[in-house]
Amino acid sequence: MAKSQAAEMVPESLWSGGVSPFGVSWQKLMMWIFIITDGLLFAGLLAGYGFLRLASPQWPDQTQVFYMPFIAFMTFVLITSSATMGTAVGAARQRDRRWMVRGLVLTILGGLIFLGCQAYEWTHLIHQGARLYTNPWGVPHFTACFFVLTGFHGSHVLSGVIILTITLIRTLLGKTTPEGVEIAGLYWHFVDLVWVFIFTLFYLL
Amino acid sequence: MAATEHTHGGYRLYWVTWLWLLILTIFMLGFEVLRMPRFFMVLALIVFMLVKAAFIAGNFMHLRFERLNLIVTVAVGLLITGAVLFVLIYPDGLRVLQLSRTS
Numbered sequence: 627m628a629k630s631q632a633a634e635m636v637p638e639s640l641w642s643g644g645v646s647p648f649g650v651s652w653q654k655l656m657m658w659i660f661i662i663t664d665g666l667l668f669a670g671l672l673a674g675y676g677f678l679r680l681a682s683p684q685w686p687d688q689t690q691v692f693y694m695p696f697i698a699f700m701t702f703v704l705i706t707s708s709a710t711m712g713t714a715v716g717a718a719r720q721r722d723r724r725w726m727v728r729g730l731v732l733t734i735l736g737g738l739i740f741l742g743c744q745a746y747e748w749t750h751l752i753h754q755g756a757r758l759y760t761n762p763w764g765v766p767h768f769t770a771c772f773f774v775l776t777g778f779h780g781s782h783v784l785s786g787v788i789i790l791t792i793t794l795i796r797t798l799l800g801k802t803t804p805e806g807v808e809i810a811g812l813y814w815h816f817v818d819l820v821w822v823f824i825f826t827l828f829y830l831l
Numbered sequence: 832m833a834a835t836e837h838t839h840g841g842y843r844l845y846w847v848t849w850l851w852l853l854i855l856t857i858f859m860l861g862f863e864v865l866r867m868p869r870f871f872m873v874l875a876l877i878v879f880m881l882v883k884a885a886f887i888a889g890n891f892m893h894l895r896f897e898r899l900n901l902i903v904t905v906a907v908g909l910l911i912t913g914a915v916l917f918v919l920i921y922p923d924g925l926r927v928l929q930l931s932r933t934s
Binding site for chain 1: 841844848849852853860862863873876879880884887888892893897898901904905908909916917921923928932
């Protein structure tokens, strides 16, 4: 009795956060924290690119180096794969297994097409003489930025494809949960989000 | 959790978002073709880029359906850090450019 009275007299701190301050499971929260840290990694890489770009007296015209309709196609593929991933997440929430599998398969397919396009783009540039610190366009930093930014992003796409393939197998075995699909989806959408920044800041500006 | 509220209407949200992203991307590519003044083109591209990012985070990642604590933790942290990085780097980059021109 005396103990409960004492507890009533001590007000709960405004900063205690309650039981679940973010209102999500720890798995989903961990994915969000990972996304924040990975986002900071890409922010650092893009800031480094921005510095080199500003400090360079000249910079190649991207439309002369890249075939922009091809880059636009890559962007289209990634945006579409995000929509199919969203469909898979929505289907998982509604326990619609058929659309969940379809959504995951289409997203994996989109990821593979994107990776194929990136491999083609890299091969094409390497055949033109582009290396990490030398290239025919006279600005060594240009290809360093290109290979680092798109390479890091491509490795994330590859990781995403692997994560989604595991999720698909687990779905087919009936072992995945709707939240498992949602967390895999969060990672995939993050990969799409990063591409929005790379596409604008590296290819268009 | 919060995501269940908007999935009952099917998958419309995702495909409407996809359409908006597609339209914005076409506009961004159009700026290149139009050969607008450099300043306006950079401004328009950055605004469109941020709108696209908001569409992806808000609708695809369901961030706008989450609790305010999570939204603030994710968005403010990333936006402020990103902005500070660029604000600190911008003058230094220009200074290096001036030094390379004078030397």
